[in-house]
Amino acid sequence: MYNPISLTGKKYIITGASSGIGKATSILLSRLGATLILLDLNENGLLKTAEKCENKTIIFAVDLLDTKGLKAKIVSAVSEIGKINGFVHLAGRPYLSPLKSLNENVLLEVLKLNSIAGLELAKVCSQKSVFSGESGAFIFISSVYGCVGSAANVGYAMSKSALHGVTKSLAIELAPKGIRVNCIAPGFVKTNMFDSISGSFNSEYDELINKLHPLGLGEAEDVANAIAFLVSDMGKWITGSILNVDGGFTAQ
Numbered sequence: 460m461y462n463p464i465s466l467t468g469k470k471y472i473i474t475g476a477s478s479g480i481g482k483a484t485s486i487l488l489s490r491l492g493a494t495l496i497l498l499d500l501n502e503n504g505l506l507k508t509a510e511k512c513e514n515k516t517i518i519f520a521v522d523l524l525d526t527k528g529l530k531a532k533i534v535s536a537v538s539e540i541g542k543i544n545g546f547v548h549l550a551g552r553p554y555l556s557p558l559k560s561l562n563e564n565v566l567l568e569v570l571k572l573n574s575i576a577g578l579e580l581a582k583v584c585s586q587k588s589v590f591s592g593e594s595g596a597f598i599f600i601s602s603v604y605g606c607v608g609s610a611a612n613v614g615y616a617m618s619k620s621a622l623h624g625v626t627k628s629l630a631i632e633l634a635p636k637g638i639r640v641n642c643i644a645p646g647f648v649k650t651n652m653f654d655s656i657s658g659s660f661n662s663e664y665d666e667l668i669n670k671l672h673p674l675g676l677g678e679a680e681d682v683a684n685a686i687a688f689l690v691s692d693m694g695k696w697i698t699g700s701i702l703n704v705d706g707g708f709t710a711q
Contacts, residue, residue: 464691467492469594470543471690472533472584474523474576475550477504479650480600482511483679484547484686489513491687496536496543498523499550515540523550523576524568530583537589545596545638546584547686548577554614566614573618578625581640585633595638596690599626600682601701603646603708619644623701630699639698641689646705648677673707 466488473488475481476497482504485497489512499505502520509516517539519532537543551573554565577599583589584597604612605619626642633640647668669676685704688694703709 463693464687465492466687466691469690470494470496470540470591471596472496472498472536472543472546472580474498474546474548474580476508476518477501478508479549480645480648480679480682481547481549482508483683484549485509485516486511487680487683487687488690489516491691494540496533496540498529498532523579524571526576526579529576529579533583533589542589542591543584544591544594545598545690546580547598547600547690548580549600550576551600551618554618555611556614557611558613561614566617569614570618570621573615574621574625577622581625581629581633585636585638590636590638593637594692594695595633595636596694597629597633597638597640598686598689599640599642601642601644603644603703603705606644606701606703606709626701627699634698639689639694641694641697641699642701643682643685643689644701644703644705644709645682646672646677646703646708648679648682650679671708671711672705673710675706677704677706 471493473485476485477499485508494515497505497518498521505518509518517536521532554569599622601622602619604616622642626640630640682704
């Protein structure tokens with residue numbers, strides 16, 4: 460039977476795959492038939508994710524800020540499984556700080572991980588020696604805070620809104636190569652990262668966050684479903700788009 464969301468024979472890199480949305484995405488794409496290269500600093504987390512994947516899965520504990528090391532890992536994986544179709548850049552970190560307290564060093568680290576590492580992935584994965592030459596799909600993960608404002612969130616917002624410009628520019632540049640480039644901007648999703656942020660505030664903050672989402676807080680699988688749609692043939696005429704998957708957050 461024809462299944463337009465099947466990923467059989469496709470190969471993807473997923474960063475931030477040890478937990479949260481990255482883990483959910485890895486499991487789902489694997490179930491849809493994809494072969495995966497999973498990247499994260501947390502090797503134990505990667506092993507647990509790989510255990511739940513149904514197809515061939517390669518894991519690398521890698522620091523995405525080490526661009527030379529990142530390229531070497533990708534080239535090594537390609538030599539084992541063949542050229543890839545694309546990637547999903549999910550690795551990232553929050554940075555809550557009011558303007559007066561911004562730390563330049565921290566700010567640069569956040570920008571490098573959330574934005575520049577994704578750009579480096581695109582650079583490597585669009586090369587002839589790495590890209591399969593067909594069904595290309597690059598996915599960046601932004602945030603609703605790349606679309607709307609939030610006090611004491613300027614550093615994080617900068618790193619995520621940068622991905623919107625990257626997405627649109629690369630969509631034009633890479634279209635001749637058969638590579639589609641899209642971005643997903645999730646709302647608040649129930650993950651360990653959300654728990655760590657929420658734990659810094661009181662119950663009133665949690666209530667406020669819930670009210671910002673007409674459909675309630677999301678699950679990691681909700682974002683993974685959107686990713687699967689965009690990398691599959693169902694999304695073959697979509698490029699340069701920012702897809703809000705936010706329970707209605709930005710509709711208000």
